[in-house]
Amino acid sequence: KAGVTQTPRYLIKTRGQQVTLSCSPISGHRSVSWYQQTPGQGLQFLFEYFSETQRNKGNFPGRFSGRQFSNSRSEMNVSTLELGDSALYLCASSLEGLAGQETQYFGPGTRLLVL
Amino acid sequence: DAKTTQPNSMESNEEEPVHLPCNHSTISGTDYIHWYRQLPSQGPEYVIHGLTSNVNNRMASLAIAEDRKSSTLILHRATLRDAAVYYCILMYSGGGADGLTFGKGTHLIIQP
Numbered sequence: 001k002a003g004v005t006q007t008p009r010y011l012i013k014t015r016g017q018q019v020t021l022s023c024s025p026i027s028g029h030r031s032v033s034w035y036q037q038t039p040g041q042g043l044q045f046l047f048e049y050f051s052e053t054q055r056n057k058g059n060f061p062g063r064f065s066g067r068q069f070s071n072s073r074s075e076m077n078v079s080t081l082e083l084g085d086s087a088l089y090l091c092a093s094s095l096e097g098l099a100g101q102e103t104q105y106f107g108p109g110t111r112l113l114v115l
Numbered sequence: 116d117a118k119t120t121q122p123n124s125m126e127s128n129e130e131e132p133v134h135l136p137c138n139h140s141t142i143s144g145t146d147y148i149h150w151y152r153q154l155p156s157q158g159p160e161y162v163i164h165g166l167t168s169n170v171n172n173r174m175a176s177l178a179i180a181e182d183r184k185s186s187t188l189i190l191h192r193a194t195l196r197d198a199a200v201y202y203c204i205l206m207y208s209g210g211g212a213d214g215l216t217f218g219k220g221t222h223l224i225i226q227p
């Protein structure tokens with residue numbers, strides 16, 4: 001079974017631009033979560049999508065948004081990029097979501113550099 | 116959210132067992148204990164999880180204290196490939212509204 005894939009793997013943008021990242025979950029998984037990882041803040045939860053609906057949301061500004069399609073693939077969008085948005089963006093998929101019994105499977109991440 | 120406390124770093128020799136501790140004194144009865152690890156330049160990888168009883172899988176063993184206020188991840192025979200940051204995370208059985216709450220984890224160094 002193929003793992004979680006993320007595209008693109010690397011991205012360079014300039015301040016003020018917007019960016020869209022894509023995540024394809026493991027086949028059969030209905031939940032996709034997104035995380036931001038920076039050296040200073042570590043791994044922080046952005047949001048979770050389940051069956052095309054945002055179910056949980058972390059403490060990030062509205063510039064960060066996402067969506068999920070009927071095939072469970074998910075996209076994350078960041079508008080009006082700031083230098084501080086430079087980070088590794090990770091997505092994780094699971095069968096049913098963020099319950100304690102669930103295992104989260106992470107993709108390799110998209111490394112975003114904002115200049 | 117219940118919090119976990121882990122040592123910042125640990126060092127071990129190749130082919131020796133490694134015991135990675137985690138304290139979670141405010142754990143509730145419905146919190147699962149999860150361990151993930153992150154190898155350099157990769158996304159986190161699931162290692163093991165448990166609720167009350169000790170658990171074993173092909174990667175590691177998880178020993179949970181009787182009062183559940185601490186747990187230990189055991190790598191039975193460390194290899195250089197096990198060098199990574201190990202995260203101990205509590206997950207509420209009813210769903211984590213805050214996602215997986217990663218702390219700083221333990222940076223495991225394996226000496227050849």
